[in-house]
Amino acid sequence: MNERKTGDPVVIRVARIFDGARILDADTVVVRDGLIAEIGRNLAPPHGSEVVEASDATLLPGLVDAHTHTLAVADLEQALAFGVTTELDMFCGPDQLRALRKAAESRADVADIRSAGIGATMPDGHITQLVEMGVYAPFPTLSTPGEAPGFVAARVAEGSDYLKILVEGGRPLGWSQLPSLDDETLKALVDSAHSHDLPAVAHISTQADAQRCLTAGVDGLVHAFVDTAPDRRFVDKAAAAGIFVVPTLTVFEMLYGPGRREGDCVDHPRVRPYLSPGLRATVQAGGRANLPSDLPAWASAEHAHRATRALHEAGVPILAGTDVLYPPSVHGLSLHAELAALVDAGLTPAEALTAATLAPAQAFRLTDRGRITTGMRADLLLVEGDPTRRIAATTEIIGVWRAGHRFDRDRYRTTLDT
Known part of the structure; x- marks a missing residue:
């Protein structure tokens, strides 16, 4: 952890500043008391401030991964090391979430966290498989509309920031047919979430289930669909409904091919030191750890790519999220791979950066972050080069700040097995 006090001003001088949507006409950011205090050109450093100068670098908001499965505090530390x-x-059990939140509130060397808590699914429905696999403790489920208000109220009491609803029959993901929530229960869950002022988001893998979720009034989809090419009518309805979509393209590339992108960059000199040798080997080996192998021929990552492109062109906000859970996916690093996938799906590099900064902050009501503007939290990422032109530059990390604290990447590196 950085030993400088939060109140010590920090002045960051760079070639360019990306504010979450565009390049600013400025080259200096002043951080004070954990917040962005000033933005301008050639600003004089306050007395006693730390000055960081990076002549060919870009300062951007700290990244937001809009779909994770965070199991341990170490996941949050690893995420921060890579600028998330x-x-x-x-999905997170209440005891697990309390531990993660306690760490995020008391430590400056881990990423912050928001969570859906326990997601809404049927008995024996999707994600209950992970109880048998030992990932999650047993959790409550529901099967009727009448249970929805109580289910949602319990999540609110546990501190959920939004409601996740699992609408999944299983076959596209290689599972046997799974029971899934019916339309009435889906609608009751959405209405109950909204009555508590919670956003309602849905896991889907088919276009038909995505349409059902639109009809029910969800605020966002946390996957693209993989079963068919996008239908124009669905795309138009999604745009009209004002939903957002987190495509999670890299997890579908892992499932259906061509494979994980993370393996292409683990030997990069600015990536390799921040992965343990064991994790590097796992990522390079690729594979589909703890996932079923009986995948249907009609499901593909290409469908998800095409859906992302069509939705983006229609004006649907696209958010960057990884669905990170097991290696070879990696907290933090996998978001950089997802940014590259989004560019391949039709977003410009600048639009991909927005998908990992301003867009998720707006979609999930994180009003204090996601932008570089005065008064915002000083969650910042400093990278070499210009990621608005070459998205791979996001991995060229020079520095990371969380609420004004500079993350000590050198110390973190020494904690890894070498």
Whole structure:
């Protein structure tokens, strides 16, 4: 952890500043008391401030991973090492969530976290498989509309920041047919979430289930669909409904091919030192750890790519999220791979950066972050080069700040097995 006090001003001088949407006409950011205090050109450093100068670098908001499965505090530390200052967890038991939140509130060397808590699914429905696999403790489920208000109220009491609803029959993901929530229960869950002012997001893998979720009034989809090419009518309805989509392209590339992108960069000199040798080997080996192998021929990552492109062109906000859970996916690093996948799916590099900064902050009501503007939290990522032109530059990390604290990447590196 950085030993400088939060109140010590920090002045960051760079070639360019990306504010979450565009390049600013400025080259200097002043951080004070954990917040962005000033932005301008050639600003004089306050007395006693630390000055960071990077002549060919870009300063951007700390990244937000809009779909994670965060199991341990070490996941949050690893995320921060790669510039992810906030993780949006999509399933977490209450005891687990309390431990993660306690760490995020008391430590400056881990990413912040928001969470859905326990997701809504049927008895024996999707994600209950992970109880048998030992990932999650047993958790409550529901099967009727009448249970929805009580289910949602319990999540609110546990501190959930949004409601995740699992609408999944299983076959596209290689599972046997699984029971899934019916339309009435789906709608009751969405209505109950909204009555508590919680956003409602849905896991789907088919276009038909995505349409059902639109009809029910969800705020966002936390996957693209993989069963068919996008239908124009669905795309138009999604745009009209004002939903957002977190495509999680890299997890589908792992499932259906061509494979994980993380393996292409683990030997990069600015990546390799921040992965343990064991994790590097796992990522390089690729594979589909703890996932079923009986995948249907009609499901493909290409469908997800095409859906992402069509939705983006229609004006649907696209958010960057990884669905990180097991290696070879990696907290933090996998978001950089997802940014590259989004560019391949039709976003410009600048639009991909927005998908990991401003867009998730807006979609999940994180009003204090996701932008570089005065008064915002100083969650910042400093990288070599210009990621608005070459998205791979996001891995060229020079520095990471969370609420004004500079993350000590050198110390973190020494904690890894070497």
